[in-house]
Amino acid sequence: MKSVRLGIIGFGGMGQFHARNIMEGKIPRLDVVAAADADTSRFAHFPQLKSFSSGHDLIRSGEVDAVLIATPHYAHTEIGIAALKAGLHVLVEKPISVHRADCEKLNAAHKNPRQVYAAMFNQRTDPRYVKIRDLVKSGEIGEVRRINWIITNWFRTAAYYSSGSWRATWAGEGGGVLLNQCPHNLDLFYWIFGQPSRVHGFCQFGRYHPIEVEDDVTAYFEMPAGAHASFIASTGEAPGTNRLEITAERGRLVCENDRLTWLKNEVPMSEFSSTATKGFAVPKTTEVDLPFDGPGEQHVGILKNFVAAILNGAPLIAPAAEGIYSVELANAVLLSQWTGKSVALPMSGATYKRWLNKKITESKSAMVSPGK
Amino acid sequence: MKSVRLGIIGFGGMGQFHARNIMEGKIPRLDVVAAADADTSRFAHFPQLKSFSSGHDLIRSGEVDAVLIATPHYAHTEIGIAALKAGLHVLVEKPISVHRADCEKLNAAHKNPRQVYAAMFNQRTDPRYVKIRDLVKSGEIGEVRRINWIITNWFRTAAYYSSGSWRATWAGEGGGVLLNQCPHNLDLFYWIFGQPSRVHGFCQFGRYHPIEVEDDVTAYFEMPAGAHASFIASTGEAPGTNRLEITAERGRLVCENDRLTWLKNEVPMSEFSSTATKGFAVPKTTEVDLPFDGPGEQHVGILKNFVAAILNGAPLIAPAAEGIYSVELANAVLLSQWTGKSVALPMSGATYKRWLNKKITESKSAMVSPGK
Numbered sequence: 001m002k003s004v005r006l007g008i009i010g011f012g013g014m015g016q017f018h019a020r021n022i023m024e025g026k027i028p029r030l031d032v033v034a035a036a037d038a039d040t041s042r043f044a045h046f047p048q049l050k051s052f053s054s055g056h057d058l059i060r061s062g063e064v065d066a067v068l069i070a071t072p073h074y075a076h077t078e079i080g081i082a083a084l085k086a087g088l089h090v091l092v093e094k095p096i097s098v099h100r101a102d103c104e105k106l107n108a109a110h111k112n113p114r115q116v117y118a119a120m121f122n123q124r125t126d127p128r129y130v131k132i133r134d135l136v137k138s139g140e141i142g143e144v145r146r147i148n149w150i151i152t153n154w155f156r157t158a159a160y161y162s163s164g165s166w167r168a169t170w171a172g173e174g175g176g177v178l179l180n181q182c183p184h185n186l187d188l189f190y191w192i193f194g195q196p197s198r199v200h201g202f203c204q205f206g207r208y209h210p211i212e213v214e215d216d217v218t219a220y221f222e223m224p225a226g227a228h229a230s231f232i233a234s235t236g237e238a239p240g241t242n243r244l245e246i247t248a249e250r251g252r253l254v255c256e257n258d259r260l261t262w263l264k265n266e267v268p269m270s271e272f273s274s275t276a277t278k279g280f281a282v283p284k285t286t287e288v289d290l291p292f293d294g295p296g297e298q299h300v301g302i303l304k305n306f307v308a309a310i311l312n313g314a315p316l317i318a319p320a321a322e323g324i325y326s327v328e329l330a331n332a333v334l335l336s337q338w339t340g341k342s343v344a345l346p347m348s349g350a351t352y353k354r355w356l357n358k359k360i361t362e363s364k365s366a367m368v369s370p371g372k
Numbered sequence: 373m374k375s376v377r378l379g380i381i382g383f384g385g386m387g388q389f390h391a392r393n394i395m396e397g398k399i400p401r402l403d404v405v406a407a408a409d410a411d412t413s414r415f416a417h418f419p420q421l422k423s424f425s426s427g428h429d430l431i432r433s434g435e436v437d438a439v440l441i442a443t444p445h446y447a448h449t450e451i452g453i454a455a456l457k458a459g460l461h462v463l464v465e466k467p468i469s470v471h472r473a474d475c476e477k478l479n480a481a482h483k484n485p486r487q488v489y490a491a492m493f494n495q496r497t498d499p500r501y502v503k504i505r506d507l508v509k510s511g512e513i514g515e516v517r518r519i520n521w522i523i524t525n526w527f528r529t530a531a532y533y534s535s536g537s538w539r540a541t542w543a544g545e546g547g548g549v550l551l552n553q554c555p556h557n558l559d560l561f562y563w564i565f566g567q568p569s570r571v572h573g574f575c576q577f578g579r580y581h582p583i584e585v586e587d588d589v590t591a592y593f594e595m596p597a598g599a600h601a602s603f604i605a606s607t608g609e610a611p612g613t614n615r616l617e618i619t620a621e622r623g624r625l626v627c628e629n630d631r632l633t634w635l636k637n638e639v640p641m642s643e644f645s646s647t648a649t650k651g652f653a654v655p656k657t658t659e660v661d662l663p664f665d666g667p668g669e670q671h672v673g674i675l676k677n678f679v680a681a682i683l684n685g686a687p688l689i690a691p692a693a694e695g696i697y698s699v700e701l702a703n704a705v706l707l708s709q710w711t712g713k714s715v716a717l718p719m720s721g722a723t724y725k726r727w728l729n730k731k732i733t734e735s736k737s738a739m740v741s742p743g744k
Contacts, residue, residue, distance in 0.1 A: 145608075145609065146524075146588075146604070146606070146609065148520075148522055148602075148604065150520055150617070152518075152619070155641075155645075155654050156645075156651060156652070157644070157645045157646075157648040157650065157651055157652075157653055158645050158646045158648070159648055159649055159650060159651050159653075160650075160651025160652065161651075163651055200572070200574070202572070202592055202594075202600065204598070204600075207598070208642065208645060209645065216518075216600075218592055218600060218602055220574055220590055220592070222574075226576070226579070228574065228576075228588075228590060230520075230590055230602050230604060232518070232520065232602060234518070236517075236641070236642070236645065237517065237518065237619050237624075237641060238637060238641040238644065238645075238654050238655050238657075239623065239624055239635045239637065239654070239655070239657050241617065241619075241624065245522070245613065247524070247609050247613075251611065252609075252611055252613065263611045265610060265611065269527075269608070269609060269610040270580065270608070272529070272610065273527075273528075273529045273530050273580060273581065273608065273610075274529075274530050276529040276530070276531055277531055278529065278531060278532075279528060279529055279531050279532025279533075279535055280528070280529075280532065281529055281531075282527050282610050282611070283610050283611075285610075285611050340713075340714070341712075342712070
């Protein structure tokens with residue numbers, strides 16, 4: 001195979017965005033040849049594509065080597081399983097599924113290691129997060145002690161939420177800011193720090209918008225080694241904040257406003273504390289600016305990596321199997337709010353699914369069944 | 373009365389610090405004439421003071437019009453009640469007591485409105501907090517929606533904690549960072565935003581130091597009108613952070629590194645959200661730097677205000693009766709950690725006292741009875 005024939009399933013905003021990137025030649029060795037959507041009017045501006053009204057028909061067509069799944073969230077599982085069973089390579093938009101039980105089903109369908117199974121976690125290509133991850137994983141900043149991520153610059157207006165009846169409903173999206181906007185941040189959290197062992201969540205539902213799902217969240221994560229994190233997200237705040245603060249033994253790293261700074265301890269803080277002779281002494285610090293280049297390749301970078309994995313066996317930036325972690329975090333925050341209790345991870349996918357189905361049943365929104 | 377004769381009860385570090393400030397003439401119309409401490413060696417450098425080995429003797433001496441109570445925390449209640457009953461004006465160090473039930477007893481002893489009863493919340497004189505409070509209370513920044521205060525620059529070494537056997541014990545101090553360092557911040561929180569209606573706390577005990585009390589805390593506060601706050605404190609982090617972020621309808625206020633900035637919305641965020649026609653639109657903002665002068669008068673300012681209240685009936689900057697709020701917040705965070713449940717405010721002082729006494733009884737520290 002010299003190039004990859006791609007079909008895009010789900011041809012709304014994101015599906016068309018990816019198609020344009022590919023057609024503009026931004027991803028060598030990748031050709032978009034087909035697309036599927038129940039709303040066939042969406043193909044009007046893409047006459048060069050083979051079009052299908054059903055993703056299953058596209059999968060069975062023999063026209064493609066790989067699919068990119070950009071349907072509403074709930075449909076990812078079923079379409080993804082069908083594509084994997086058909087032997088296709090699969091790139092799935094975030095979140096890979098709506099809840100942990102569906103993630104488990106989808107991941108279980110990936111049996112053939114030669115089939116590439118990736119997720120569109122484009123923020124993993126952002127140089128600032130790559131740099132932060134390097135500093136954490138290499139141990140350069142020492143043991144991580146505390147994390148504070150305020151990620152409230154996901155402002156959305158009421159008009160955004162009224163642009164589709166499926167939006168911000170339990171049946172249509174399966175959640176709010178945690179399922180639609182935050183999968184990126186929750187994935188980065190997992191990717192940089194690993195998965196928490198326990199989650200406590202505080203959610204407000206429809207606080208800023210006339211919606212039934214959460215649009216304002218504070219979560220407390222306990223990490224297996226004793227570190228902890230506060231994760232704060234909202235679609236109602238303007239101007240929002242995106243500030244990630246990491247306190248580690250060798251100093252404090254802050255990423256905010258396109259700046260990454262490390263206030264570096266000359267002596268690791270715990271070592272200093274246990275050896276200092278004075279009660280009010282503090283370690284000396286040096287401020288280090290860590291430059292990085294722009295936002296990185298983002299979606300194009302993930303597509304290039306997907307192609308390189310198929311054609312050259314390159315390691316994936318974002319294996320889809322890891323998508324279960326960000327979904328589980330989102331689920332755990334909501335479950336904690338509903339039960340008033342902390343949730344230990346790994347959590348039960350079945351328990352969460354029961355709670356979610358209850359929310360769908362009790363919903364007063366127009367959309368009352370999962371949007372498959 | 374032309375000037376106020378003051379006695380200082382508890383003549384350790386803080387008591388002597390206040391005595392020096394007064395002797396240096398920094399507070400007109402205030403004379404320190406007496407001091408009391410069980411450790412009489414502490415008077416060695418203060419031959420000009422009438423000295424007492426017991427606070428009660430000082431109170432009964434007839435030598436003073438007012439007392440400043442700077443004993444270990446637990447003793448504030450008993451000494452404060454005795455001084456109020458003796459008709460003296462009282463200035464009490466923070467925290468006014470260790471737990472809510474003691475605050476209630478102490479406050480109840482203040483029956484005569486002509487007796488001045490104040491607390492040493494010196495940070496209320498800091499121009500940055502005065503400015504923030506004005507912006508909040510005047511409504512200039514609009515309804516407050518979310519608060520994030522990371523106040524982890526209370527770094528203390530192991531040597532600090534081993535400098536006194538009473539330090540960082542349930543019996544000696546009744547708590548850790550919440551009772552010793554954070555009363556200022558919890559008081560400012562109450563003073564600026566009002567008292568939360570519900571508290572959830574996550575505490576780690578002896579995380580950074582060989583102590584039995586909390587040295588690392590994250591708390592989630594729910595405010596009566598729907599706003600919420602994350603309050604994060606530690607004595608183990610270096611370099612620490614002191615960053616207060618307030619999100620309100622008219623923009624975001626951030627106080628950090630001696631800088632106070634307001635990213636001001638042209639249109640309040642909720643109004644913008646409900647009237648915008650585009651889903652991804654955001655209100656325009658202007659960045660405003662709010663200058664302020666240094667740290668203010670601090671302890672000297674509180675002492676001056678105490679004298680002005682006694683001699684001229686000036687309103688108090690920090691009425692001691694308000695000290696119950698910061699104590700209750702500290703108690704609620706601990707109680708929430710111990711019970712694993714949120715705590716509704718006002719909380720039961722008796723319930724907390726039972727829990728605290730249990731901690732004292734179970735303590736393995738050398739100090740096993742309240743340090744009165």
